[in-house]
Amino acid sequence: MRRGLLWTAVVLAALVLQSTVFAQITLLKARPDLMYLLTVLVALLEGPASGAVLGFAGGMAEDFLLNTPKGITALTLTLLGYAVGMVRQYIASPSALVPVLMVGAGTAVGLMFNGLVKFLLGQLDAGWGYQLQIALLTGLYNAILTPLVFPLVRRLAESSRAKRVFRW
Amino acid sequence: MAIGGRTRSTRGLVILLVVASLVIITVDFREGSNGPLSKLSDGLHSVVLPMQDAVSRVFHPVAAFFGALAHLPSQQHKIDQLQQQVDAGKADQVQYQQALKELQQAEGLIAVAKSYDFTTTGARVIGNGVSNFEWTIEIDKGSNAGIKVDMPVLAAAGLVGKVIHVTPFGSQVLLITDFDSYVATRLEDSQQTGLLQGQGRADMIMSNIALSTKISKGEPVVTSGYSGGLFPSGVPVGTVSDVSVDPTTGDKEVTVTPNVDFSSLDMVLVITEFNGG
Secondary structure: OOHHHHHHHHHHHHHHHOOHHHHHHEOEOOOOOOHHHHHHHHHHHHHHHHHHHHHHHHHHHHHHEEEEOHHHHHHHHHHHHHHHHHOOOOOOOOOHHHHHHHHEEEEEEEEHHHHHHHHOOOOOOOHHHHHHHHHHHHHHHHHHHHHHHHHHHHHHHHHHHHHHHHOO | HHHHHHHHHHHHHHHHHHHHHHHHHHHHHHHOOOHHHHHHHHHHHHHHHHHHHHHHHHHHHHHHHHHHHHEEEHHHHHHHHHHHHHHHHHHHHHHHHHHHHHHHHHHHHHHHHHOOOOEEEEEEEEEEEEOOOOEEEEEEHHHHHHOOOEEEEEEEOOOEEEEEEEOOEEEEEEOOOOOEEEEEEEEEEOOEEEEEEEEOOOEEEEEOOOOOOOOOOOOOEOOOOOOOOOOOOOOOOEEEEEEOOOOOOOOOOOOOOOOOOHHHHHHHEEEEOOOOO
């Protein structure tokens, strides 16, 4: 229960920051996407199930602030969270580069998948070249943000887990 | 066994979530902008808007700092000031020329003078769209200030867009650069009209203009009002940046650069009432 509230607050905070502060940090037409970043990090820390649930919730929240057919981001992030969580189980390296690379690759692949779904729905307005440019740049920016955001998300994840164990 | 069971339940959960997403995509795609999902969306908007307002107040200096970094080493403040002067000058110039032209058209004189007589409400821009694929802004006035869907939004330099979502304390504005934005416009010199569609990051495109029309680069483009139209007539929109011929229709296609710099939009005017609307 407490855990759900905590992650709801995190998702809302990410959404608000995304639409205010990060909306104005645009370099070469792209900007970081906190919801992709958050989904990948939670999937890395908490596994595929949590990754998928947070991706779904965050994606829905983002979709409902947009005009495009709702649910596309939710679908993307659900699968992204699950995929990253599954892949994580096969990576033994404790290197700090793992989250950075996972975030970069996850964001880029996720955005391309998002573009594919939009294409299938006839909603890909801006063309594949633009989609690819945005996907790669957003992946890069998210990867750059990872060293700042990862410790924060890890602390949140640990505190939420600790409380649950204590209560049980 | 335990691990196997967990994997299976995770897979079930993911399948459930994916199906839920697909259902919502389908339902939303079919119901359009008036269904229950859009109502839910309005609800979320009214939760997030006040937070956006607060955060954008607090973080404005931070964002401005990064903005300055992105725009390379110049002083944001000075740019803003100069930009305002340029915008004001551009708007004055276009409006003056427009007024002059319409003076010559003796017939519509009084009617046109009235068409400039808008009732407006000022609003602060408190947020930009959250994605790289939608061109919208959030403003801090909503239905409590009399804002309704489809009302036109202006800045000093010209047309910004139209209201597409309203909550009590805030609204969402679709910019004219969005792919879903269509504005009936007119070329100032030739008086030819055409539909102007947003192209996202690229300049807007005005299509279906007769091949015989003479169009020069830098020619101002203004809104062309018509009875029952969304936008009042004669509002500056942009300037012609390029002219080409559409091979499929044989009509001229005009690329239009917007007058308004959407990346530095702080205050806008919402037209709540205008004659001829």
